[in-house]
Amino acid sequence: MAKELLMGNQAIALGALKAGVNVVCGYPGTPSTEVLEAIAARNPGGIHVEWSTNEKVALEVGAGAAFSGARALVTMKQVGLNVAADPLMSLPYVGVSGGLVLLVADDPAPMSSQTEQDTRQFAQFAKIPVFDPATPEEACAMIPEAFELSERYRTPVIVRPSTRICHGSAAFETDIPYQPHPVSGFERSPHWIVLPRRAYEGHKEIIERLPIIEQEFCDHPLNSIEHIELPGIAKSASNSDQQATGALSAGQAASRRLGIVASGISYAYLRDALSMLIDQSQKQVDGFSAETELRLLRVATPFPFPDQRAVEFLDSLDEVLVFEELEPVVERELQRVCGAFHLPVTIKGKLTKDTTVAGENTVNSLLQQVNDFLSTTNLAQVQAETPPTDLATPELPARPPMFCAGCPHRGSFAATKRALKGRPAIFSGDIGCYTLANAQPLDMIDTCICMGGGFTVPQGMAWAQPDVLHLGFLGDSTFFASGLTGVVNAVYNRANLVLVVLDNSTTAMTGAQPHAGTGRRMSGNDGYNAAVKADMERDALNALRIPDILHAMGIEHVDVVDPLDFDASVEAIRRAVAIVDAGKGVSAVVFRSPCIAVSPPQPIPWVDPEACTLCRICINTLGCPAISIAPTEKTIQIDTGLCYGCDLCVQVCPFKAINRTGDSK
């Protein structure tokens, strides 16, 4: 059987198939998105897979399925769990019948997120068991296990991989037979109705079951204690240079009994760092007079915390160093265990600033921190030389993320900027590709906090600062996910501002997922792959129309315009602003043009070198990555590999130097 290289998220999908999952729902969010897509792609039929409107909706749909005895998987990123917090908090009280597993991906050193929050803390807060995998293989195996635990104790369970696990790949056997979990059906019971009296009973049930789950976790093979021989470490610590710099003497080092704890992917980094240090020790020519034993504890279930396992690990140790990403969850638990069991062990980690306090861990950061903790001299040999410093490193151009060439958002923002030229205005943004409008040369997004905030934050600003023009921006998927209530609020409370929907017919930032505004679905009669290619006309019948919704919510002035038509877009913004200037309340503009990920390229324009004066208006207005200065340094040039044929540069060029294909000179 040939193996396939699978990304962690695809491996998690395999785990769900192995578990016979019946219903899968979620909302896209990096780094979690591919889990649901991979289940849809491998759906043998019979699994209901949907992109829900948002994470709260997804969790409630999943809960309903689990109430009916189905196995339900709900996927989201860490900030999505904030949106789903309301049902999350009640679910442990009412319980489940079929297994309910939440796959919540954390994003340390945020690569695509607005916070460095830690889902393990959310699990503690909601009193929900949580698994913390160290590799894609473990993440895959934890899914069926989580379903079984969920059913055994009638509780939702969280599996929390982090970005490097979600987007790290390894080889997997993919020939998994899918056996659907038998759905027992809904049985009426007072359990399902979380009335205040029931909440009190439910709370007691949670408090009773958590110690039983903790007992199970104490015996979990991944909550392992290991003993590592460190040849030469104590010997190295006797090095007189080290004594001079204040390091421990050999005697002290030998008498110091040390342990290291790791959780999540930090365990993988720790194993790598230790084998690099040990390899180096074995290469040393000196004999090893003393050997230090290092004890390792790996925590794969941070909540409920396996206290007895930790006590066994901590017994007779002097100092312990804790590696984990995001919050010091395990570190605090160990401090608690030391207190509760009267253990005289010093716990070091983020709280004591002995490990990285924010951002992600790396093998290199662990090498340094383990080295400091063990007082070894091996590090210098492990860390190879950096490039010679006598050579001046060339100054590299900054390469921040930006709108793709051909992105319709470029037109929306450039036209808005042109329409408001010289006028003070505040642009509130939201979560999506369009946040990138804050980059030069557009330089336009002034605020961004969360999904939906693009329509509500400017309302508050407008009440506080009515003499300034306020515009709120959000995307089509965000509009359905979190924008609707903000529109109602603006109309109801008679706010005075322009609401702009950037409708590119997809959820672009996360890799082009369909949503209610496209009508396309992840499962149903048309399946995922067919759905992507589905006939647009038939989809349009199912699609919810954003302008109609805005009208229905009470906005009278709603303009729909193609952002790739520059002049029409400038006019649309001017008309919408005139409504607000006249004090007539909310006006709306819907910029509608598909993302390049879901539309074919158009013929690319050509540059007339005689007409181009290198006035730089195209560069400074659009900041398109396909436009650069030609080697002659007399004209611009267009990268034909990048250009998507949006023709915005043709429209902003005042000298007719950039021409559409087919236009003659």
Next chain:
Amino acid sequence: MINVIIAGVGGQGTVLASKLIAYAAMEREDFVRTAETIGMAQRGGSVLGHVRFLSARELNQGKELLSPLVPKAQADLLIGFEPGEAVRALDFLRPGGVVVVASGTVPPVTATLAKRRYDGNAELAYLQSLAASKHIGKLVVVDGQSICETCGSPRVLNVALLGAAASSGALGFSADQFDKAIEAQIKERFVALNKQALRLGAAEFTQKM
């Protein structure tokens, strides 16, 4: 264990390149891990791919590979899809490691806005001086543009670089090892094109050494 870093700009085909290396290594029963940059940073930003593999023999000796990320100063091979990104990722390279770099640049908007023409010459000169001082063991500069022109597609730069990387010896296997992976991972109508780019890339190395 072989550690590879792939450095480029979002949209240049770096993800497929790591995938092809991984499959070529899996073909010989190696144990593989990879990691990619996905999400917001992909939009025209710098992207890094990590590929690590252990041979079956190392695996049998009890060696393990848990982390998908190549530690700093441990990469045996750095594949730069353009000169600036190769230099940006240099601290991953182990002393004496191999650098395969495409000479063509992807000019960032920041440089265009700053009225600075970025041609990659300073970056290539820097790499060459590091090769002269033996910090870089072997440096292969690949004229990706002319290979793409010969093949008639701007999309084969990644495979051309893999050809050069394989014939440098840094992967522990020859360019032919990529054939099956290309057949399995690339759409049928582009397979011949990519195999041609692979061979042209491999020839760049032999010509220049």
